[in-house]
Amino acid sequence: xxxxxxxxxxxxxxxxxxxxxxxxxxxxxxxxxxxxxxxxxxxxxxxxxxxxxxxxxxxxxxxxxxxxxxxxxxxxxxxxxxxxxxxxxxxxxxxxxxxxxxxxxxxxxxxxxxxxxxxxxxxxxxxxxxxxxxxxxxxxxxxxxxxxxxxxxxxxxxxxxxxxxxxxxxxxxxxx
Numbered sequence: 001x002x003x004x005x006x007x008x009x010x011x012x013x014x015x016x017x018x019x020x021x022x023x024x025x026x027x028x029x030x031x032x033x034x035x036x037x038x039x040x041x042x043x044x045x046x047x048x049x050x051x052x053x054x055x056x057x058x059x060x061x062x063x064x065x066x067x068x069x070x071x072x073x074x075x076x077x078x079x080x081x082x083x084x085x086x087x088x089x090x091x092x093x094x095x096x097x098x099x100x101x102x103x104x105x106x107x108x109x110x111x112x113x114x115x116x117x118x119x120x121x122x123x124x125x126x127x128x129x130x131x132x133x134x135x136x137x138x139x140x141x142x143x144x145x146x147x148x149x150x151x152x153x154x155x156x157x158x159x160x161x162x163x164x165x166x167x168x169x170x171x172x173x174x175x176x
Contacts, residue, residue: 023102024056025157028111032061032090033071035107035132038078038147039124043154045083047162055162060093062111073135073143081147103161105153107132124149127156 025043029036036059044057070088078085098104098119105122106112108131112123125131132149135142 022054022056024100026097026101026104027059028062028093028104029107030061030063030134032059032064033068034074034136035134035146036061037070037088038074039150039154041078041083041085042150043157046154046158052162060091060097062093062114064090064092066090066092073140076140077143077147105157124153128153
């Protein structure tokens with residue numbers, strides 16, 4: 001009896017390996033000023049630390065506050081852990097962004113349900129068992145809590161989703 005690995009190897013034998021194929025992760029929240037920009041920058045930082053390439057990380061908002069910039073407390077919460085926010089600008093989520101995405105992570109289940117059927121959509125709750133509450137309009141402690149939850153989520157995303165690919169190649173392909 002053949003093992004699953006032998007079956008997959010046989011199915012993929014002779015297929016061309018995709019080289020340098022960029023995969024795309026998009027984080028989604030409401031306004032793209034607090035949670036999703038923090039998630040974007042945290043995941044980028046973690047991938048860079050691990051020297052994981054071929055992933056483009058971005059974020060967008062269902063009702064983006066285009067032109068408003070990242071919230072001050074989000075910026076502060078990131079700099080506290082050594083992540084430089086740069087000149088982040090919010091952007092509106094579009095069907096084109098969804099179509100180009102490999103994986104979409106929403107901050108809440110309700111956001112996920114709004115996007116189901118449009119892409120490979122998950123919520124942070126699917127990853128960690130908890131949603132990321134919106135800190136908008138609250139104090140720095142709520143932003144720190146959101147940042148810390150997103151840091152845990154990004155570690156899990158790397159482990160459970162991103163490491164199934166290596167340098168743009170799906171590990172289902174063999175080396176022959």
